[in-house]
Amino acid sequence: MKGLSDQEFVVLGIIMDGATHGYEICQSELNHIWHIPISQTYALLKRLEQGKMVTFRLARQGHRPQKKVYALTDEGRRTFLAWVGQPAEKIRDIRTEFLSKLFLIRKLRLDMGGSLIAAQIKICKERKKRINGNATAGTGTFEDMVSLYRHTMIDATIRWLERCLVYEREG
Amino acid sequence: MKGLSDQEFVVLGIIMDGATHGYEICQSELNHIWHIPISQTYALLKRLEQGKMVTFRLARQGHRPQKKVYALTDEGRRTFLAWVGQPAEKIRDIRTEFLSKLFLIRKLRLDMGGSLIAAQIKICKERKKRINGNATAGTGTFEDMVSLYRHTMIDATIRWLERCLVYEREG
DNA sequence: TTATCTATATTCTATTATAGAATATTATAC
DNA sequence: GTATAATATTCTATAATAGAATATAGATAA
Numbered sequence: 001m002k003g004l005s006d007q008e009f010v011v012l013g014i015i016m017d018g019a020t021h022g023y024e025i026c027q028s029e030l031n032h033i034w035h036i037p038i039s040q041t042y043a044l045l046k047r048l049e050q051g052k053m054v055t056f057r058l059a060r061q062g063h064r065p066q067k068k069v070y071a072l073t074d075e076g077r078r079t080f081l082a083w084v085g086q087p088a089e090k091i092r093d094i095r096t097e098f099l100s101k102l103f104l105i106r107k108l109r110l111d112m113g114g115s116l117i118a119a120q121i122k123i124c125k126e127r128k129k130r131i132n133g134n135a136t137a138g139t140g141t142f143e144d145m146v147s148l149y150r151h152t153m154i155d156a157t158i159r160w161l162e163r164c165l166v167y168e169r170e171g
Numbered sequence: 172m173k174g175l176s177d178q179e180f181v182v183l184g185i186i187m188d189g190a191t192h193g194y195e196i197c198q199s200e201l202n203h204i205w206h207i208p209i210s211q212t213y214a215l216l217k218r219l220e221q222g223k224m225v226t227f228r229l230a231r232q233g234h235r236p237q238k239k240v241y242a243l244t245d246e247g248r249r250t251f252l253a254w255v256g257q258p259a260e261k262i263r264d265i266r267t268e269f270l271s272k273l274f275l276i277r278k279l280r281l282d283m284g285g286s287l288i289a290a291q292i293k294i295c296k297e298r299k300k301r302i303n304g305n306a307t308a309g310t311g312t313f314e315d316m317v318s319l320y321r322h323t324m325i326d327a328t329i330r331w332l333e334r335c336l337v338y339e340r341e342g
Numbered sequence: 343t344t345a346t347c348t349a350t351a352t353t354c355t356a357t358t359a360t361a362g363a364a365t366a367t368t369a370t371a372c
Numbered sequence: 373g374t375a376t377a378a379t380a381t382t383c384t385a386t387a388a389t390a391g392a393a394t395a396t397a398g399a400t401a402a
Contacts (some may be wrong), residue, residue: 005358012367023380033317042381047358067380092266099317106313140342142277146204146270156327158328164316171311176387194351206391213352218387238351 004053006097007036011044012053012072012080013104021067030103034096045070053079060138085112087120091127094120094157102164117165121158128154175224175250177268178207182215183243183251184275192238201274205267216241224250256283258291262298265291265328273335288336292329299325319324 006010011025019025022042036044045068048054053076056068072080084104088097098120105113131150138144175183182196190196193213207215219225224247227239243251259268267298269291276284297323302321307317 008361019378023378037362038380039361039382040359043359095263097322099320100173102316103313138338140338142274145273145338148334149266149331152327152331153324156323160320160323163319167309168317169313178388192351194349208391209351210353210390211388214388 004048004051004083005044006093006100007040007084008044008048008053008082009083009105010034010036010042010100011048012076013084013100013108015054015070015072016077016080017104017107020069021070023067033099033103052076080103081110084110085116085134087116087123089123091124091154091157113168114165117168121161121165124154124158124161128158175219175222175254176215177264177271178211179215179219180251180254181205181207181275182212182219183247184255184271184279186225186241186243186257187248187251188275188278191240191242201271204270204274219247223247237328252281256281256287257283258287258294259293262295262325262328284339288332288339292332292336295325295329295332297338299329 010030014025014028014030017028019028022038025045026036026041027039044057047053049056049070052073054070054072056070058066059069060066084101086101088094088095088101098116101116102113104110105116128151130156131147138148181201183271185196185201188199190199193209193216196216197207197209197212215339216225216227220227221239223244224235225241225243227241228238230240231237255272257272259265259272269287272287273284299322302318302325311318
């Protein structure tokens with residue numbers, strides 16, 4: 001397995017949190033933040049199984065349609081834990097990748113929330129430095145608008161992350 | 172053709188701006204804002220041709236490899252113009268869809284920039300009203316963080332759009 | 343001179359993401 | 373008793389993306 005997609009990591013995390021099969025994974029609260037379509041979830045489970053990140057056994061229960069009961073392998077668990085503590089490299093992935101990680105860290109009581117948020121702030125501040133152009137001195141060209149957009153969004157993101165860090169340390 | 176993707180509309184716009192073939196489309200400045208991979212661009216052109224939005228003729232030039240010289244059909248032109256004036260419905264598409272539209276409107280001198288920005292502000296304000304929860308009174312739950320994220324991002328977006336509107340009206 | 347690199351220009355294959363329909367069973371609401 | 377909601381998975385088709393393969397020619401460096 002060459003490296004999992006963020007969606008695959010998320011599925012590992014939801015299983016680690018107690019979900020046992022595809023349908024249940026789709027009902028995770030995380031779906032409200034990052035919606036993964038049902039058919040996609042099943043495709044991800046298939047790939048995770050092929051990559052030996054999860055195993056399953058078939059369970060016939062009452063007269064309901066039988067389900068595949070999944071469990072993480074040791075490698076699956078290790079792989080997930082290595083992923084969940086790392087900040088998102090791309091700002092545009094904050095909403096999906098970072099929020100998913102924060103959700104799973106809290107759900108699994110992993111005690112990495114503060115360090116994740118701090119690391120994400122660091123990434124954002126580094127990115128901010130690398131954005132060229134000035135956020136205020138534009139003359140109204142399209143490039144000015146794009147530059148201003150990036151500055152505005154990254155500043156808002158940093159402010160939000162700093163607020164999250166306070167929440168995390170207080171609560 | 173059931174309805175084009177935003178990427179397909181963007182390709183129509185770049186052709187309308189004077190690009191004539193796949194390789195040239197990939198070199199549009201728009202690629203710095205919304206990168207469409209080369210192979211994807213060719214796939215889009217193929218679909219646009221099947222949907223009769225563009226036509227092409229083969230051109231053999233000097234000793235360079237021959238290229239497909241594309242032109243918009245009347246339907247392609249009409250379809251593009253109907254798309255480019257409409258604001259993005261989803262806030263997360265501002266960076267790609269809205270910025271592409273603004274870029275193309277300015278490039279093509281379409282005189283719709285002001286109304287597009289105003290319409291986008293309206294969409295954002297309506298979305299803001301529909302977001303439930305309060306942006307300040309949280310107790311630090313994950314839901315509070317998500318709610319605060321949405322408020323923060325949408326406020327920043329509106330502020331940026333209003334600045335763009337000033338730019339647009341002044342310049 | 344000869345090998346490599348860059349630029350032009352497109353196609354192909356493989357993988358991943360998403361939408362939507364199809365299948366099957368049981369409980370519940372009307 | 374019929375409809376539909378909930379449970380549970382599979383299948384097909386399409387769309388998006390990465391990356392390699394193909395082809396030509398000029399520029400550059402050993």
